[in-house]
Amino acid sequence: MIVTTEQKQLIKTARITGVWYLMMAISGILGFMVFHSQIFVSGNPEQTLANLVELESTARIRLLLEFTIVISQALTAVWFFKLFKGDYEWEAWTLGIWGIVNALAIMISAISIASAIGIANSDISVMQDKIVLIEVLQNIISNAWGIGGLFFGLWLFPMGYIIIKSKRMPAWLGRVIILGGLGYLVSTVIHYAGIDFSFNRFLTLPATIGEFWMIGYLLIFGIRPSNEQN
Template identity: 35%
Template sequence: MTPPTVARSTGAAYLALALTGMAGHLVLRGMPGYAELALLAELLVVVSQALAAWGFFALFRRDHPTAAWGVASFGLANAIVILGSAGFLAVALAVGADPALAPGGDVEATVALLRALSDAGWQAGAVFFGLWLVPMGVFAITTRLMPRALGWALVVGGAGYVLAAVLGVVEALAPVADALAYLATVGELWMIGYLLTVGIRRTAPASGPVGG
């Protein structure tokens, strides 16, 4: 595929990741009776994250191999963690359908435990999701093939996401963690829009160094 096609495909995968993540984790997960749709959304998160990671690697490897490997590695790590979360949700559905699977016959407690494990997976995966934004931003800053402001928005947002994941384990700091997580939204939406409309500008400023 040509670079513009790779950029648009990566942007489309990233957009799918954002939409399925919001639908599954923020909406469907908390709605009774939508467990199967929540599981479907989580599996789509895994697929779209893996495709986006692959796309970023293809897009970045020529100009900044280190950033390309960083985005791909952290992105795939998050996809694997969310795949584990989806596995817990699938087992919770199976227990709900067949109470005999529940230890001691306690279906409610077993399902609650499995859902808690799934939530823990998202909490842990948030570290990788924040980390994958950092090399993405470094690419934009060092190569100047994308706006440097976009790069800084991604680096700051990624750091905020990681910090949010760490602080989120302390209940009293949960509001601060939630606020920090929103920092990444600006950079992410900007990157999605930029990939879909512009991609990589091969006429970078002359003073822009290339990393890697």
Template identity: 40%
Template sequence: MTTLNSTARLTGLAYLGLAISGMLGFLLVRQQLYVPGDAVATTANLVGNEVLARLGIAVDLTVVLTQALAALWFFKLFRRVDAFAAGAIAAFGLVNAVVILVAAVFSATALDVALGGTAPAGDQAATAQLLYELTDASWNLGGMFFGLWLIPMGWLAWRSGYLPRSLGWVLMVGGVGYILSTYVIYLAPGLADSSSALTVPATVGELWMVGHLLWKGVGPATDTTTPTQAVSSPRPS
């Protein structure tokens, strides 16, 4: 159990890094730089806040790093419970990391263009805006894979017996909410702003998971066998 708890706390540490860097990137950086539908304002923000823009790129890279590490540590934590589901967490988490890496490439290129790099027809503002819109689209579509990684995570939390089963349900509901919110963004653009409500269970579940792994680790596994499985075969006479 000591080794398992060490794995749990390293997993929680990586997940905490993912949560912090993700919130910093969205709340501190993107909202101050990207102005939807206003190429001139976005470019002016990039030029006038170069340090902040570079910090945003570094934060996005931290998201990529911590997402990849969390994916691998979750696999190690749960592989003995169900190798296929643990592999699903790792696979979807790593795909999401690649999507965010692509978003970081777009935002880094937007900054280069805004600061005087080459741009088609010399229209730096329009090109920088397009690149930031691609960044935004990458983050939105990445929500699909983030939802997909929460579902097996929740199932394994429920199945393992050494994490609260209610936590597993919250994570699975949150994963479905993330997937639905991705569809809402593109199928019902008028409801895009309210679609964030669908991700609330995911946020609750993630914070709960991080806190539990770091504070309590994992408890002893409870018996998850069904009564039928528990019945032993009769001994030969």
């Protein structure tokens, strides 16, 4: 099979998209799942304040990882737009915009983390004032990620739709990604509706599977020629 110049360029674009997506995944795992709990203790602003002071370097690593999430999320959205805009311009715009909105939600978290570090290590003499401010910022961080889940779910819908319609990636990849997007939306709504659903965290599992599948496909295969069927 002869690979055209256009197809080579698309494969290159797909692999760069995969690199940004992988960076987002790694920084997300390290930042939110590894380092976050070392500093921010849910329901305990006093301990969080102590951690921000005693483990300031760790807190700053957490902040830098949040920066990386924001940047890589934005770049992933932009490069997905570049990859798909040729045949699916409207869907590519939707994918790109919703991805950027999610990056903005995480940016709110980054601003709050930076503020928390600054307040914890400031000259404010009244300890109770510091604790109250840290508690407020801690809630903002948590809700930026929580409500950001709406748009993290939404951006998966056009991604999955393009994959299925274009037949340039496995159709089941697109289906799993759409299911993952639905899982994010439902999980977020259930959480903020105050419903006690013990299996809520499992609703986002298809998204995790789909995203790592997507990353692997982009990095290894790139994208199929437009005339290749599933």
